[in-house]
Amino acid sequence: MAKQIMFTTAVFAIFVQLASSCCGPAQWEGYEGVFAGVQVNGTGGEGKGLLNISVDANINKVAIKGYSMWNGQRVKQHLLNDYSAGKSYTAYDGKCSTADLPPYPSPGKLNCVPSDAKLVLSTYYGAGDNKYEIDVYEFMVDGKKMELSVNKGSCVPVGEHQQLTNGFADVGFMGITEGIKDPSVFDIPPECNNARTVSPVSKNLIYVHYV
Numbered sequence: 001m002a003k004q005i006m007f008t009t010a011v012f013a014i015f016v017q018l019a020s021s022c023c024g025p026a027q028w029e030g031y032e033g034v035f036a037g038v039q040v041n042g043t044g045g046e047g048k049g050l051l052n053i054s055v056d057a058n059i060n061k062v063a064i065k066g067y068s069m070w071n072g073q074r075v076k077q078h079l080l081n082d083y084s085a086g087k088s089y090t091a092y093d094g095k096c097s098t099a100d101l102p103p104y105p106s107p108g109k110l111n112c113v114p115s116d117a118k119l120v121l122s123t124y125y126g127a128g129d130n131k132y133e134i135d136v137y138e139f140m141v142d143g144k145k146m147e148l149s150v151n152k153g154s155c156v157p158v159g160e161h162q163q164l165t166n167g168f169a170d171v172g173f174m175g176i177t178e179g180i181k182d183p184s185v186f187d188i189p190p191e192c193n194n195a196r197t198v199s200p201v202s203k204n205l206i207y208v209h210y211v
């Protein structure tokens with residue numbers, strides 16, 4: 001009887017692995033174009049930007065750095081998500097805020113589509129011989145819906161549409177290269193090294209989260 005249960009468990013584990021086999025490169029860098037709309041105290045706000053993003057699934061870190069426009073104002077920002085430590089550091093306009101990070105991915109790895117994701121659409125960009133095929137997956141992150149588009153086959157991320165607590169974010173990934181040129185991109189933002197600068201979490205800053 002015990003043997004039978006073990007066998008069943010093993011078969012289940014194999015199915016889980018098969019279902020989560022859509023994995024992109026473990027380390028990659030590129031640009032992310034972001035457009036976000038959020039409500040802050042009942043007033044609509046708009047954020048957009050083209051930022052640098054680095055992802056390392058081996059050490060479970062995502063770094064995003066660059067400038068974005070918030071309601072027409074240019075703001076310098078630097079985000080580090082450390083999923084192993086469950087911590088997020090955001091330097092926004094020179095001020096640091098930290099937050100606890102919900103475990104991601106659950107279940108799965110940072111560079112893989114979660115095994116419980118639903119494939120909702122297989123389609124393509126371009127036309128004819130210049131088609132770029134994509135798969136669109138849907139899953140929940142911290143109770144909010146995420147749609148993630150990846151290149152069919154290679155599973156390199158193409159874009160995502162993310163529900164936020166108080167709005168939404170659309171993200172497109174471009175210029176992706178494999179590997180990490182400079183590991184120091186995953187250093188904690190310098191603004192966050194001084195504990196005195198830590199301010200309370202600001203919910204309207206979360207639109208730059210990759211996955």
Ligand SMILES: *[C@@H]1O[C@H](CO)[C@@H](O)[C@H](O)[C@H]1NC(C)=O
Nearest residue numbers: 039040041042043045202204
């Ligand atoms: C939102 O309202 C609260 C309470 O009135 C206030 O403390 C906070 O500064 C406001 N935030 C923004 C971004 O206006």
Ligand SMILES: *[C@@H]1O[C@H](CO)[C@@H](O)[C@H](O)[C@H]1NC(C)=O
Nearest residue numbers: 030051052053064065066067
């Ligand atoms: C973004 O990446 C480009 C190309 O690697 C680099 O020249 C630029 O300095 C980076 N910007 C920031 C804010 O890190």
